[in-house]
Amino acid sequence: MQNVTEQPSAKAMPLLKRAKDNFGSLVTLIVLAALPFVVALYDGQSLSSLLANEAGSSKFVQGFVIEILILGIFALSYDLIFGITGMLSFGHAMFFAVGAYLTGIMIKSFGWSLWATLGLVLAAGVLQALLFGIVLPRVKGITFALVTLGMASVFYIVIQAREFGEYTGADVGLQGVIAPDFLNPSTQRLRFYFIVVALTVLIYLLYKRFVTSPTGRVCVAIRENEGRARMLGYNTFYFKLAALTLSSITAALAGALHTLHQPIVTPNVAAMSFTVSALLMILIGGVGTLNGALVGAAVLRLLQFGLSKYFSESASFISGAIYVAIVLFVPYGIVGTWRLKRFERQKGWENLLKLMGVGKRKE
Amino acid sequence: MDDTILLETQSLRKEFGALIAVDNVSIRVRANSLHSIIGPNGAGKTTFFNLLSGNIEPTSGRVIFKGRDITHLPVHRTIHLGIGRSFQITNIFPNLTVFENIRLACQAMGHDNFRFWQDASRFKKYIARTTEVIELVGLTSRAMTLARALPHGDQRKLELGMILAPDPELLLLDEPTAGMASEQVPELMALIQRIRLAGNKTVMLVEHNMNVVMNVSDAITVMHQGQVLAEGAPAEIAANKEVQTAYLGGLYRTVISNQ
Numbered sequence: 001m002q003n004v005t006e007q008p009s010a011k012a013m014p015l016l017k018r019a020k021d022n023f024g025s026l027v028t029l030i031v032l033a034a035l036p037f038v039v040a041l042y043d044g045q046s047l048s049s050l051l052a053n054e055a056g057s058s059k060f061v062q063g064f065v066i067e068i069l070i071l072g073i074f075a076l077s078y079d080l081i082f083g084i085t086g087m088l089s090f091g092h093a094m095f096f097a098v099g100a101y102l103t104g105i106m107i108k109s110f111g112w113s114l115w116a117t118l119g120l121v122l123a124a125g126v127l128q129a130l131l132f133g134i135v136l137p138r139v140k141g142i143t144f145a146l147v148t149l150g151m152a153s154v155f156y157i158v159i160q161a162r163e164f165g166e167y168t169g170a171d172v173g174l175q176g177v178i179a180p181d182f183l184n185p186s187t188q189r190l191r192f193y194f195i196v197v198a199l200t201v202l203i204y205l206l207y208k209r210f211v212t213s214p215t216g217r218v219c220v221a222i223r224e225n226e227g228r229a230r231m232l233g234y235n236t237f238y239f240k241l242a243a244l245t246l247s248s249i250t251a252a253l254a255g256a257l258h259t260l261h262q263p264i265v266t267p268n269v270a271a272m273s274f275t276v277s278a279l280l281m282i283l284i285g286g287v288g289t290l291n292g293a294l295v296g297a298a299v300l301r302l303l304q305f306g307l308s309k310y311f312s313e314s315a316s317f318i319s320g321a322i323y324v325a326i327v328l329f330v331p332y333g334i335v336g337t338w339r340l341k342r343f344e345r346q347k348g349w350e351n352l353l354k355l356m357g358v359g360k361r362k363e
Numbered sequence: 364m365d366d367t368i369l370l371e372t373q374s375l376r377k378e379f380g381a382l383i384a385v386d387n388v389s390i391r392v393r394a395n396s397l398h399s400i401i402g403p404n405g406a407g408k409t410t411f412f413n414l415l416s417g418n419i420e421p422t423s424g425r426v427i428f429k430g431r432d433i434t435h436l437p438v439h440r441t442i443h444l445g446i447g448r449s450f451q452i453t454n455i456f457p458n459l460t461v462f463e464n465i466r467l468a469c470q471a472m473g474h475d476n477f478r479f480w481q482d483a484s485r486f487k488k489y490i491a492r493t494t495e496v497i498e499l500v501g502l503t504s505r506a507m508t509l510a511r512a513l514p515h516g517d518q519r520k521l522e523l524g525m526i527l528a529p530d531p532e533l534l535l536l537d538e539p540t541a542g543m544a545s546e547q548v549p550e551l552m553a554l555i556q557r558i559r560l561a562g563n564k565t566v567m568l569v570e571h572n573m574n575v576v577m578n579v580s581d582a583i584t585v586m587h588q589g590q591v592l593a594e595g596a597p598a599e600i601a602a603n604k605e606v607q608t609a610y611l612g613g614l615y616r617t618v619i620s621n622q
Contacts, residue, residue: 233471
């Protein structure tokens with residue numbers, strides 16, 4: 001595993017330096033906040049029409065970004081267990097699908113309120129982590145991956161079973177889940193957009209803090225050398241379970257958002273291929289970098305969209321080739337490579353300034 | 364040095380299938396002494412250490428530390444009782460800084476491991492202890508270097524620091540000088556002695572090289588084929604005929620007698 005996770009510094013950082021270090025995140029946040037308005041402006045749509053959620057490019061872009069962010073949250077949760085703690089799980093799609101299906105079934109078939117449903121989703125998140133936790137002390141590495149794959153496969157079969165078709169929609173999937181009025185993705189999309197943006201920021205900040213917290217540092221240590229971590233006196237099981245629980249809750253929440261955003265939930269969200277797409281997103285963005293997961297989600301979704309628009313049938317072939325190229329030529333992912341090249345970048349920047357005659361000379 | 368027994372093993376035995384790696388080993392380690400375990404390759408020294416630290420469980424026999432039976436305690440428990448253990452092969456977190464390696468070792472001793480909402484740098488007591496330990500092992504100038512970028516000798520020092528961080532009473536050092544350039548060996552041994560005397564620690568040392576331990580040890584146990592061959596002060600061991608055979612002609616003699 002590469003070292004691309006930040007190390008906590010011995011001194012607390014002053015606010016200004018913190019802002020400077022998180023320049024990229026801040027810019028992204030501002031862009032996300034301004035995006036609906038900028039697109040509307042570009043499209044000649046009036047502000048009142050935008051606020052009324054009338055159809056237009058802005059509404060489309062909002063929906064698209066919501067999809068990216070939901071995928072991003074999902075990828076982020078995978079990065080926590082794989083990139084940070086070093087556990088390879090092939091059952092991650094189940095975490096997402098449980099959230100997605102529970103939300104749909106509770107709202108549609110049982111008429112639960114959104115808040116009760118979300119509470120249940122969080123509880124289910126904890127339960128899933130405990131389920132995976134049963135095997136945690138016994139199996140490691142690839143065996144853990146296979147056991148989780150097995151559990152997720154069982155779930156995949158169950159949700160497609162005709163016996164539960166009344167609730168799950170069997171192999172067709174859930175259809176016609178009506179999101180509550182104040183969150184309706186069609187009539188209240190702008191609000192939904194900002195809620196998803198805010199949730200993404202919150203989850204991202206929580207994750208960043210987790211990674212630099214005492215618990216997260218031990219998770220990184222487990223990734224680096226689990227035997228040694230145990231020798232230092234850590235009962236590594238509890239730390240792995242903590243990471244798994246946080247990850248599972250987050251993924252389930254992403255699933256819930258997915259159902260609220262899209263009225264159709266297909267069984268594909270529980271399939272192995274969905275786990276692989278989480279893996280792909282963090283490989284593209286950079287394993288263990290956290291913000292790489294969000295970058296990866298954006299790249300993956302944009303590629304899917306762009307390629308299917310211009311190449312229709314051969315899209316998956318081309319996207320496959322691009323993924324292979326990324327893994328081959330950008331092995332640390334976009335964010336990972338960016339961080340590794342920090343010193344080269346600084347050097348280049350200084351040289352550039354010197355060329356223009358404005359650089360401070362450092363002798 | 365006093366006469367209190369810090370660690371005692373009673374007929375400790377470990378079988379791996381048909382192989383008896385450690386066979387009825389009973390030793391007593393006095394508090395504040397430097398007790399060396401020597402023996403040729405395959406004598407069972409490292410397995411014996413693994414039994415003491417709780418890395419593996421013995422087939423039979425008991426391990427008693429400070430009057431408490433620790434035979435079946437797993438490794439993450441024995442360290443909290445005050446047993447620190449190093450390995451023959453350098454065992455560190457290669458992609459973390461020297462500082463973070465030691466800080467993790469310090470944090471393990473406290474009860475703040477699950478404060479996931481706070482930044483690790485806020486826990487000043489671990490930071491302070493880390494700085495102290497890094498200075499103790501002489502790595503202050505390398506604190507922010509990634510552990511994998513350190514030269515081998517410094518990695519051994521880092522590992523020593525990770526064991527010292529929780530301030531253990533008993534240090535189990537498994538060939539601390541393994542793979543070191545011979546001119547660095549006295550420096551590390553001096554460091555170990557200094558730490559031991561300054562902190563009133565008991566050190567158990569596994570060594571391959573007899574010369575390294577002769578001058579520094581208070582007591583030496585010689586192991587051969589899983590059993591204790593001889594035990595005593597360095598001078599007695601050096602004079603022991605059986606030990607000489609084990610080291611010089613042991614293998615040869617075994618080969619002959621098997622034919």
